[in-house]
Amino acid sequence: MPVSLQQQGQQTTNQPPVKLMAPGGTREMALAALEHGADSVFVGPLGWSRRPKTDELNDAEMAEVIDYGVHHDKDIRVAINVMPSPREMGLFLNKIEQFAKLGAQGVMLCDPGCMREVRARFPELEIHVSVTAGLFNREDIHLYRELGADIVVIPYRWGQTEIEQIRDQAGVQLEAFLFQTPERSWICPGRCYASSFFHIAHKNDASDKDHFIGSASRGGSCHRICRSDWQMMQGAENLGGELFAERQNLKASPELLLWELPRYLELGVSRLKIPGRERSVELVVAITAFYRRVVDQIQRGNHDLSGFEAEWQALKGRWEGEKRKRDSKQVRLALAG
Numbered sequence: 001m002p003v004s005l006q007q008q009g010q011q012t013t014n015q016p017p018v019k020l021m022a023p024g025g026t027r028e029m030a031l032a033a034l035e036h037g038a039d040s041v042f043v044g045p046l047g048w049s050r051r052p053k054t055d056e057l058n059d060a061e062m063a064e065v066i067d068y069g070v071h072h073d074k075d076i077r078v079a080i081n082v083m084p085s086p087r088e089m090g091l092f093l094n095k096i097e098q099f100a101k102l103g104a105q106g107v108m109l110c111d112p113g114c115m116r117e118v119r120a121r122f123p124e125l126e127i128h129v130s131v132t133a134g135l136f137n138r139e140d141i142h143l144y145r146e147l148g149a150d151i152v153v154i155p156y157r158w159g160q161t162e163i164e165q166i167r168d169q170a171g172v173q174l175e176a177f178l179f180q181t182p183e184r185s186w187i188c189p190g191r192c193y194a195s196s197f198f199h200i201a202h203k204n205d206a207s208d209k210d211h212f213i214g215s216a217s218r219g220g221s222c223h224r225i226c227r228s229d230w231q232m233m234q235g236a237e238n239l240g241g242e243l244f245a246e247r248q249n250l251k252a253s254p255e256l257l258l259w260e261l262p263r264y265l266e267l268g269v270s271r272l273k274i275p276g277r278e279r280s281v282e283l284v285v286a287i288t289a290f291y292r293r294v295v296d297q298i299q300r301g302n303h304d305l306s307g308f309e310a311e312w313q314a315l316k317g318r319w320e321g322e323k324r325k326r327d328s329k330q331v332r333l334a335l336a337g
């Protein structure tokens, strides 16, 4: 078991309380997460947040969740992290204006041009650089800061070393996912268009928004083909290529974190983000309540997390089980389409 920082004799620094942010894939999930310990939730409007419509909210649901936040001192963030086409720009800005007027406090964006425009028009909103912006290095963070970003989401393929390297010069708040991919998964979110080659289709809604089925960056949903099993060939099959992997996932599954959290807080991470808008409400509530207790304990100065290990292992198992089921379904639908 990893040794806690307290055991190593390090001290807790006086950081402002870190915010625990949970997913709101549905209205029910968002409200339940807020009632079970989340300080903040992120919700995505239909067609604008890289998820299937089952994990996004319609306008009435968005309004209800934002209103709940306004009246319960909770902080609602809108994931609107797609790349609008020129003809969708008006719709995109109108959406943001609508949610800002209702009381949303921040937006998650990935498109640099849109970021600058949103900064100029909505100075009251906090702008998060979504993980799907595909940050690679400190210079990328500086670029987004110049465009008006307040918070960057640390890529989940980064670890403590990378955070240590950038934190003093980032000039923005840091938001960390509560999961991390094992080392072999260096696919960069936001810069993968693989899914678009499978069953891309267009569907315009009443407002003329194009939902680009199959392309997450354009507002459809990714088919998660990286999570399917692939036969890998060295060279073309008809030219004598050789099979070198019979069943290979392209991307390893991210795992929920525990032991790293004291160090994250010590490094000044200001938000901890639970992913999983596509998970069940029950699992999101359980994970939110779990991390609420973990974070509260760390913030009280107790960094010995060993008492949480059994529960963490059980949650990791449930997380992986739901993920496998969900990914397989999406891959089947994509390949059948």
Ligand code: SF4
Residues within 6 Å of the ligand: 187, 189, 190, 192, 193, 194, 195, 216, 222, 223, 224, 225, 226, 227, 251
């Ligand atoms: S195919 Fe995989 S890596 Fe590519 S965008 Fe989808 S989930 Fe991400």
